[in-house]
Amino acid sequence: MAFTKWEAFLENHIEGFFNKKFGSALEPIEVEKKLEKEIAKSKKKDKKGSGEWLLPNDYTISMNEEDCHHLSSQRFLDELHVLVEKQAILLDCFMDGRLSVAIRKDPTLSLGLCRVTAGFSDMVQRVALAVKEQHTIVLQQPSFRPPLNLPTEYRIASLTVLKGADIDSYLEFGEKKIFLGRRERSDFILTDPNASRVHASIRYERHRHFLQDEHSTNGTLLNDMPVHEACLRQGDKIQIGNSVLRYEVI
Secondary structure (H helix, E strand, C coil), X not given: CHHHHHHHHHHHHHHHHHHHHHCCCCCHHHHHHHHHHHHHHHCEECCCCXXXXXXXXXXXXXXXXXXXXXXXXXXXXXXXXXXXXXXXXXXXXXXXXCCEEEEEECCCCCCCCEEEEEXXXXXXXXXXXXXXXXXXXXXXXXXXXXXXXXXXXCEEEEEEEEXXXXXXXXXEEECCCEEEECCCCCCEECCCCCCCCCXXXXXXXXXXXXXXXXXXXXXXXXXXXXXXXXXXXXXXXXXXXXXXXXXXXX
């Protein structure tokens, strides 16, 4: 543990030295790495005794004004939003409340440096903070309103058929509920004769995907165990009829 802390100390200070010395602009990959580290560091056990690990739902990335200018785009903010959603699954954590990722100017930070802070908050707290610090907010996820005909859709995970009539069939999906089965209107159509027309569904709740059997004739298996409803984890295998599908973060 001490060695890990020492490594982090050296990394931060060496990075800071070179950025100050040579004045290099902050790169997106550097922001993403900082955000990933903060996510992993900020997870905590649920105090209610459920045994669940929780992640903060509010992330603020502070940076120099010049860096802020070239990184403050909705596209990059969307990428950071998806990164947090994926990390919740990979770390097997839950997240309560709406996710917020914000980029803010901080004149005390040198070019090429950024600071990431995480917190647990609700919308009331966010509005109060926004009013108090209006001059610091550059871009924030909840404030963006895409055109009605172009809704923002985050693709977080995928299903791949490993075994069965539809081997190698593939689907990427995100926060929208999807249905699996033989029905032509299903989001993931299976031609397996042992699959029901509407066999199972996957919904997004607490920033995780939940598998649910939709009263199918032959039932649904998760990692070889019968299941009615369960939270999906990286690499889980779902069996529908004679078909086996793998769930993965993309």
